[in-house]
Amino acid sequence: MRIAPIPQEPGHSHIDFTHVDEKCLLFFRKHGIHLFFSLTRYWLVALVTLVALVYLQSSIFNEAEYGLLASDGLLILIMTYLLIVIHSFFLTCINYFLDFIMVTNKRVIEVHKTTFLRDEMDEIPFDFIRAIHHEKRGILANILDFGTLNIESNVYQRISMHFIPHSDQKATKISEIHGDYIGIPERASRREEDMR
Amino acid sequence: MLQNLIWFVIINLISFAFYFIVLIRVSHHVKPFHFHETRETKLFGVLTVRLMFFIYFFCLLASLLVQLLLIFPLI
Numbered sequence: 001m002r003i004a005p006i007p008q009e010p011g012h013s014h015i016d017f018t019h020v021d022e023k024c025l026l027f028f029r030k031h032g033i034h035l036f037f038s039l040t041r042y043w044l045v046a047l048v049t050l051v052a053l054v055y056l057q058s059s060i061f062n063e064a065e066y067g068l069l070a071s072d073g074l075l076i077l078i079m080t081y082l083l084i085v086i087h088s089f090f091l092t093c094i095n096y097f098l099d100f101i102m103v104t105n106k107r108v109i110e111v112h113k114t115t116f117l118r119d120e121m122d123e124i125p126f127d128f129i130r131a132i133h134h135e136k137r138g139i140l141a142n143i144l145d146f147g148t149l150n151i152e153s154n155v156y157q158r159i160s161m162h163f164i165p166h167s168d169q170k171a172t173k174i175s176e177i178h179g180d181y182i183g184i185p186e187r188a189s190r191r192e193e194d195m196r
Numbered sequence: 197m198l199q200n201l202i203w204f205v206i207i208n209l210i211s212f213a214f215y216f217i218v219l220i221r222v223s224h225h226v227k228p229f230h231f232h233e234t235r236e237t238k239l240f241g242v243l244t245v246r247l248m249f250f251i252y253f254f255c256l257l258a259s260l261l262v263q264l265l266l267i268f269p270l271i
Contacts, residue, residue: 076207
């Protein structure tokens with residue numbers, strides 16, 4: 001029986017499971033480009049701030065007529081704005097790390113979590129998996145090598161995972177682990193290789 | 197000036213309190229497998245959630261300095 005190596009580096013945190021004899025065989029997060037897209041509004045905020053600063057530098061600061069800009073209220077407002085942007089930016093980054101997909105020797109688990117507002121978990125036991133397929137669409141997806149991974153179950157449950165890095169390899173790997181679980185013999189191509 | 201200073205202290209106290217709330221929430225209310233890291237799961241091959249908290253903290257410190265410079269300009 002072929003068992004995928006456990007992707008765990010020594011000295012790192014252990015993984016707890018409800019099932020005692022369950023172990024992690026595959027663990028992955030979304031592609032970094034997903035975080036880049038999530039942070040789009042902050043790139044826009046940074047751009048607007050930069051344009052505003054350039055405008056202020058060339059007009060008001062240059063002519064030394066500060067007017068409203070010299071007020072204390074505006075100073076406090078700018079400080080608050082700066083802090084809100086920093087907190088929102090890092091919360092988005094931290095939320096990226098809380099979403100993941102894990103494949104154990106018994107099931108596929110998908111977790112969506114944010115720091116405060118969301119905590120969801122989907123799982124499909126290997127007994128119920130009907131089909132595993134992936135798709136890569138678009139130029140960016142093919143260049144950066146990410147795609148969508150779909151796992152369907154017999155009970156009309158479906159896990160769709162977007163922005164999965166190396167989605168084709170992941171689909172193959174999950175398929176192999178699933179095959180090991182349900183006892184499918186090695187694939188025909190591998191048997192042929194062994195015979196040579 | 198004094199009023200600015202009071203606002204500065206209040207805003208930054210709230211800000212750092214929020215940081216520690218996030219830190220405590222992620223460390224204690226999140227299951228250990230959220231911290232499971234492999235070479236592949238690290239963002240850009242380097243960044244982990246722990247490292248992200250360090251950067252977060254230093255950005256807050258940097259913003260504290262910038263605000264101090266806004267309140268007490270050197271020139």
